[in-house]
Amino acid sequence: MPDDVMKLSETDLSQAARKAAASLASWINRPVSLVWKSPDKIAIEDAGNMLGDPEAIVPICILEVSGPITGRLILVNDAATIAGFVNMILGVGAGVTAEQVSLIRDNPPAFWDELARSAALETANIVACAFLNALAASLPPEKSHGLLPSPPRFAVDYAGSLVQFLLAEFAMRTDRIHVIESQMMLDDRLRSDWRLIWIPGESETASGENK
């Protein structure tokens, strides 16, 4: 494990999650509280419900991170909540209509048109960049500028299917993955728990976890 990564403490990570929650609060102009969960290690074969019920259809936004720290950052919530959130960002009111609930349940791709995807991706970008900026600040100055997030990507599918994409690369070299998760709770009528999941990359997972 590189020295720089070793210096990423749970305090650094929880601070980054707090920054992410603050950026979400600023973006939606509503209070957001944070519940930090201690880092966990999950066996590949037990990770099928990492994003929730494998048969549930969930939207996720994902960014890949390269540089002195590598990994994947995932923003996930249940479909109806994110849909309501997108409505709020688009200025058509918080929450979802009965018609939208039916569409989300029966034909999710039809709901997630380009505009809805853009709103979800913009949210992910803001939250993720706040998280990564805070992580970069915890690195030595000469390394902090090398932290590069990919553009966020969006998908809506079975939670169990999406997990396989996240796991496949890690499963080639390790039996357990590190998962660092925080929940961001909105305290108003759009009450829900957003989950921000950070899966550290190769250098952070390959040491001593393969037995």
Add this chain to the structure above:
Amino acid sequence: MIPIDLPEQCLNVGIGQWKVAQSPVGLRAILGSCVGVALYDRFGKVGGLAHILLPDSRGSKDHAGRYADTAIPAMIDELSRLRGAVIRSSLVARIAGGASMFETTSTLAIGECNHEAVLRILGEMKISVVASDIGGELGRNLTFDTRNGKIFVKKTGGRLYEI
């Protein structure tokens, strides 16, 4: 349209697992880049479903269910035990999955590699692939009916169909 009659009882097959079952118990899996390999013996009405995450074990003896080259032979052994005889010659295969759900450089080809490995291994074992539903960008909810060997798939927002 004739309604699809799915098995009342199904065993869930998780990532990197295989399971076998005898009629009328079915088998189910949620597939993304993973490939589901269903092997069926119509004489004994027994079937197995492997939920394969990666193409090649590279000699590893651990986690046999994770890899195509170790999961398929191990599942055949268990099917043989369930059937009470070596039944490879009576097996047929149906396969599904191998989607590319995100366009990224590192994992773009995992589904495709899984598919190629499964075809190669089944070919070496002389097991015919009688149906397949591979690729695309969407996950699959798969149900394997051991009463008749049929495979049904539902994609996000789509209808249930037989492959």
